[in-house]
Amino acid sequence: MSDQSIDQAIIAQGLGKEYILGGAEQHHDTFRDLLRGMLTAPFRKFKKLSGNTDENLFWALKDIDFQIPVGQITGVIGRNGAGKSTLLKILSRITTPTTGQVEIRGRVASLLEVGSGFHPELTGRENIYMNASILGMNRKEVHKKLDDIVQFAEVERFLDTPVKRYSSGMYVRLAFSVAAHVDPDVLLVDEVLAVGDAKFQQRCIGKLSEVGQQGRTVLFVSHNMGLIQELCSHALYLEDGVIKDYGLTADVIPSYLNDGVEQKSQWLASDNSGTLRRVRLLDQQGELLYSASYTSTIFAEIGFEALRRDQDYMVTLRITNELGYDILSSWDSDTTVRSTQQGKQYIARCELPTGLLRPGRYFLTARVRNSEHGYLQNVEEKSVEFEITNVNFAKNPQRLGLVMPDLQWEFSQLADGSLNVEDKTG
Amino acid sequence: MNSEITIIKPRTGWGSIDLAEVWQYRELLTALAMRDIKVRYKQTVLGIAWAVIQPLTAMIIFTLIFGRLAKIPSDGLPYPVFVFSGLLAWTFFSTALSTGGASLLSAGSMISKVYFPRIIVPLASIGVGIVDFCVSTVILLLLMLYYGVALSWQILLFPVFFFGLALTAVGFCAWLSAITVIYRDFRFVIPFMVQIWMYVTPVIYPVSFIPENWRWLIYLNPILGWVEGIRSAFLNQPVNWLSVAVSCVLTVLILAIGIRYFNKAERRFADVI
Numbered sequence: 001m002s003d004q005s006i007d008q009a010i011i012a013q014g015l016g017k018e019y020i021l022g023g024a025e026q027h028h029d030t031f032r033d034l035l036r037g038m039l040t041a042p043f044r045k046f047k048k049l050s051g052n053t054d055e056n057l058f059w060a061l062k063d064i065d066f067q068i069p070v071g072q073i074t075g076v077i078g079r080n081g082a083g084k085s086t087l088l089k090i091l092s093r094i095t096t097p098t099t100g101q102v103e104i105r106g107r108v109a110s111l112l113e114v115g116s117g118f119h120p121e122l123t124g125r126e127n128i129y130m131n132a133s134i135l136g137m138n139r140k141e142v143h144k145k146l147d148d149i150v151q152f153a154e155v156e157r158f159l160d161t162p163v164k165r166y167s168s169g170m171y172v173r174l175a176f177s178v179a180a181h182v183d184p185d186v187l188l189v190d191e192v193l194a195v196g197d198a199k200f201q202q203r204c205i206g207k208l209s210e211v212g213q214q215g216r217t218v219l220f221v222s223h224n225m226g227l228i229q230e231l232c233s234h235a236l237y238l239e240d241g242v243i244k245d246y247g248l249t250a251d252v253i254p255s256y257l258n259d260g261v262e263q264k265s266q267w268l269a270s271d272n273s274g275t276l277r278r279v280r281l282l283d284q285q286g287e288l289l290y291s292a293s294y295t296s297t298i299f300a301e302i303g304f305e306a307l308r309r310d311q312d313y314m315v316t317l318r319i320t321n322e323l324g325y326d327i328l329s330s331w332d333s334d335t336t337v338r339s340t341q342q343g344k345q346y347i348a349r350c351e352l353p354t355g356l357l358r359p360g361r362y363f364l365t366a367r368v369r370n371s372e373h374g375y376l377q378n379v380e381e382k383s384v385e386f387e388i389t390n391v392n393f394a395k396n397p398q399r400l401g402l403v404m405p406d407l408q409w410e411f412s413q414l415a416d417g418s419l420n421v422e423d424k425t426g
Numbered sequence: 427m428n429s430e431i432t433i434i435k436p437r438t439g440w441g442s443i444d445l446a447e448v449w450q451y452r453e454l455l456t457a458l459a460m461r462d463i464k465v466r467y468k469q470t471v472l473g474i475a476w477a478v479i480q481p482l483t484a485m486i487i488f489t490l491i492f493g494r495l496a497k498i499p500s501d502g503l504p505y506p507v508f509v510f511s512g513l514l515a516w517t518f519f520s521t522a523l524s525t526g527g528a529s530l531l532s533a534g535s536m537i538s539k540v541y542f543p544r545i546i547v548p549l550a551s552i553g554v555g556i557v558d559f560c561v562s563t564v565i566l567l568l569l570m571l572y573y574g575v576a577l578s579w580q581i582l583l584f585p586v587f588f589f590g591l592a593l594t595a596v597g598f599c600a601w602l603s604a605i606t607v608i609y610r611d612f613r614f615v616i617p618f619m620v621q622i623w624m625y626v627t628p629v630i631y632p633v634s635f636i637p638e639n640w641r642w643l644i645y646l647n648p649i650l651g652w653v654e655g656i657r658s659a660f661l662n663q664p665v666n667w668l669s670v671a672v673s674c675v676l677t678v679l680i681l682a683i684g685i686r687y688f689n690k691a692e693r694r695f696a697d698v699i
Contacts (some may be wrong), residue, residue: 019697020697050530053640064537089433089696092540093432093434093541093695094439094537094538094539094540094541094696095432095696095697096434096435096693097435097436099436100435100436101433101434101435101436102433102434102435103431103432103433103434104431104432104433104434105430105431105432106430107430108432108541110540110541112539112540112541113535113539117535117536117540119465120462121464121465121468121469122461122464122465124548126461126464129457130457130458130461132538133451133453133454133457134454134542135540136451136534136542138453139453241568393573
């Protein structure tokens with residue numbers, strides 16, 4: 001052990017985990033193949049179940065190195081299938097790694113799923129002892145903490161009721177409460193806070209950060225960036241089984257959010273079969289535009305072909321922010337009077353409002369609709385992306401609200417006493 | 427703060443069981459066994475009475491069919507006492523195989539979510555049979571009183587033979603529970619196997635019932651020595667030390683193979699369960 005490893009709670013070196021994927025059965029082209037397949041199936045199946053096959057291998061984690069100092073609360077983030085849960089399973093020794101090794105200092109407790117090990121027929125009290133012993137606590141320790149556990153879970157009245165009669169909320173509260181009171185040196189938590197009501201979630205977060213303040217090391221997997229930001233000083237970002245980024249939460253989360261989204265401010269149809277043919281964003285010079293400042297001019301251009309006869313085509317656009325909130329929408333028929341002819345191509349253009357959108361990433365969704373006898377049909381839509389960058393408000397750039405309009409204020413001084421309320425009782 | 431370092435790395439080869447760790451988790455072992463015992467007769471009207479009704483009914487049926495109709499000899503003992511003493515040992519063993527074999531699968535959610543030495547699961551499931559075994563022992567003693575069969579100093583050998591039987595059960599359960607996780611076929615194989623096993627074990631007939639020239643075959647049954655031994659201990663019959671010796675050797679072998687297999691399979695449990 002090297003000197004620097006003294007204050008590390010977790011040291012992982014070259015950690016890897018390989019899984020065998022199921023599925024991919026053979027195809028039977030002829031009846032003879034089918035028969036042969038049926039005869040050899042038990043043998044193939046045997047080979048597969050015994051793990052002696054080199055097909056369909058999949059590395060859930062590949063050659064991972066990292067160190068986590070004692071007392072650090074680390075958020076583990078990444079998209080589904082990035083290897084987060086596999087990492088926690090290895091650290092909690094539920095599964096063994098295929099390569100590499102991990103050194104963990106102190107007692108580890110994991111909360112990978114709330115209530116695993118609860119037995120529905122046993123009472124709350126019996127389950128507390130049972131579950132605590134699964135998590136590595138002995139009876140004496142549980143006995144000392146029983147009151148705290150019960151109080152935190154708010155199940156005093158139902159302590160001697162079988163847990164199968166508990167509401168799901170009570171069940172979750174009790175399970176979290178047991179795990180949180182195990183007092184491990186390293187606590188591994190996997191997305192369990194997704195269950196339970198908001199109030200209880202808040203208390204769980206409080207409990208977790210309390211655990212962190214006691215100098216215990218916490219690894220917390222979540223998709224909720226708000227929670228990660230609130231709870232974790234550092235974040236470990238996994239992608240496809242490798243570490244993409246690891247550092248201060250404030251640095252890692254933006255890199256996670258910005259990843260994988262390619263900037264596209266233009267969409268062009270790949271063939272001539274659809275109505276919608278082109279969606280793009282342009283600047284004042286007519287150049288393709290990816291990002292613009294708060295005050296700069298942005299043009300949206302939507303090109304389409306009127307495929308059908310006797311139908312009127314309309315174009316709409318909608319702007320949505322990163323979180324999926326619709327900011328505004330507009331129809332070309334709001335301000336133009338026109339009719340479309342079959343086989344002709346059209347461009348609808350508009351200028352987006354300046355001085356309105358907050359800095360951030362937006363999606364512009366264009367739709368073409370044709371209306372027949374007043375009914376809308378054949379809606380096609382495509383989205384492009386753009387970004388609003390800096391704002392030049394001199395003071396206080398933090399604003400509330402979905403939009404940040406550049407309102408024109410007037411300011412003047414009044415004569416003395418103009419705003420005083422007259423005393424009417426006198 | 428606990429500064430004990432755990433090193434997690436790939437496990438290769440056969441490995442061996444970490445007895446110190448099992449000891450560390452002994453409370454979980456008793457907690458799991460107690461849980462299964464409590465749950466076993468929960469929400470039943472008759473409760474623990476089932477532990478009396480089941481073996482008694484089996485004894486009555488066997489006495490009627492094999493003792494009265496088929497007139498199977500019982501080495502000069504009253505047939506009910508004879509068959510019950512065999513059933514006592516056999517029921518413990520067969521319950522252990524059935525519950526132990528399926529134990530890991532039914533603990534699947536625990537195994538994929540929490541770490542603890544996995545061997546605890548089949549071990550705890552064997553513990554469940556002990557309650558029924560104790561109840562049956564009392565019934566046997568009452569039957570012996572009724573039929574006037576006296577106890578002798580040989581009863582002192584009973585704990586030894588029971589320990590041997592339990593160890594054989596541990597060996598088989600370790601192997602069966604692990605192999606059931608990987609090849610689920612064994613869920614069907616085990617009940618079938620248990621059924622056949624009963625008839626090749628001298629439970630309802632004495633060893634002397636088997637023709638001399640075939641008798642060697644029955645010695646291959648690893649629990650023969652223990653089942654016969656337990657019967658001899660209670661009913662004051664001469665102990666067949668040869669069968670006990672053979673069972674000793676076979677039990678050690680089964681225990682070694684079972685636990686080794688379990689260890690080898692253990693690292694894949696969470697991935698395949």
